[in-house]
Amino acid sequence: KAGVTQTPRYLIKTRGQQVTLSCSPISGHRSVSWYQQTPGQGLQFLFEYFSETQRNKGNFPGRFSGRQFSNSRSEMNVSTLELGDSALYLCASSLFETAGGTQYFGPGTRLLVL
Amino acid sequence: QKEVEQNSGPLSVPEGAIASLNCTYSDRVSQSFFWYRQYSGKSPELIMSIYSNGDKEDGRFTAQLNKASQYVSLLIRDSQPSDSATYLCAVTGRWGKLQFGAGTQVVVTP
Numbered sequence: 124k125a126g127v128t129q130t131p132r133y134l135i136k137t138r139g140q141q142v143t144l145s146c147s148p149i150s151g152h153r154s155v156s157w158y159q160q161t162p163g164q165g166l167q168f169l170f171e172y173f174s175e176t177q178r179n180k181g182n183f184p185g186r187f188s189g190r191q192f193s194n195s196r197s198e199m200n201v202s203t204l205e206l207g208d209s210a211l212y213l214c215a216s217s218l219f220e221t222a223g224g225t226q227y228f229g230p231g232t233r234l235l236v237l
Numbered sequence: 238q239k240e241v242e243q244n245s246g247p248l249s250v251p252e253g254a255i256a257s258l259n260c261t262y263s264d265r266v267s268q269s270f271f272w273y274r275q276y277s278g279k280s281p282e283l284i285m286s287i288y289s290n291g292d293k294e295d296g297r298f299t300a301q302l303n304k305a306s307q308y309v310s311l312l313i314r315d316s317q318p319s320d321s322a323t324y325l326c327a328v329t330g331r332w333g334k335l336q337f338g339a340g341t342q343v344v345v346t347p
Contacts, residue, residue, distance in 0.1 A: 156335065166281070166325065166337040179334050213280055220333060225271070228280040 125150065127216050127229035135235045141202040144232045148195050148216030154178075155197040156226060157189060160211040169212075172197055173220045201234075209236045240264060241328050243338035250320075250345050256313040258341050260326030263307070269329035270302055270309045275340065276322045284324075285311065316345045 128147045136142050148155050156179075157169040168181040172191035189199040195216075201208055211233050215226035242261050250256040258272075269288055273281035285300040287293045287309065293300045299312040309328075313320055326338040 158337075165339040168334050168336065171334070179332060181334070225283060225286055226335060227283065228273075231280050 127214055127227055129212075129214050129229040129232050131232060132230065133233050133235075135237065136204050137237050138204055138206060140204050141200060142204060142234060143198055143200045144212055144214075144234075146197045146199075146214030146216075146229060148197070148214075149227060152216040152218050152227075153195055154217045154220050154226075155191055155195065156215045156217075157197070157199050158213040158215065159183075160213055160231075161209075166213070169199065171220070178220055204236045206236050209234060239338075240330065240336045241326055241338040243324075243326050243341045245339055246342040247344045248341055250313075250316045250343060252316060252318060252345055252347050254316055256316050256320065256343055256345070258311045258313075258324050258326075258343070260309045260311075260328075260338055261307055262309070262326075262328045262336075264328070264330040264336075265304075265307065266331045267304075267307075267328045270300070271327040271335075272298075272300060272309075272311045273325040273327060273337075274322045275325055281325055313343070316343075318345050318347060321345045 154173045156171040160166045171179040175191045186202045191197045211231045213231045214229045217226045272285045275281040287300040287302045297314045301310045323340040325340045
């Protein structure tokens, strides 16, 4: 079974721009969660989608948004990029909602904001 | 207080020895507990999951859970250089969010 895939793998943007990251979960998995990982803050939860509905949201500003499609693929968008948004963005999929399922991570998208 | 706390390390362990990693969590109603391993520049990969009090063994890894003390640990027996990585403790809290600790860096020395 193919694992979680994320595109693009690397991205360089400038402040004020917006960015869209994509995640394809493991086949059959209906839950997709997004995380931001930085050296200073560690892994921080952004949001979780299950069956196209946002189930949980972390403590991030409204510039961070996401959605999930009927095929379970998910996208996250960051508008008006700031330098502090430079991070590794990880997507994880699970069969069930996070509370009941084990999550499997994709390789991540490394975003650099200049 | 952070919801999931781990010693940051580095934890230096001689090859062949046992590495002991600890994690405490603040939400008493947490139900699911996980250990992930993350190599430098890579994404986290699941090592163990544990849901009930006691020990759970998988190969060289043993996870221990004590809900009364809000404590979960990971033992790595016969440590190998390939075990050198950052180990992340993750806990599912009352709202279903998966909260991660900052991770413990383990360095296995030959």
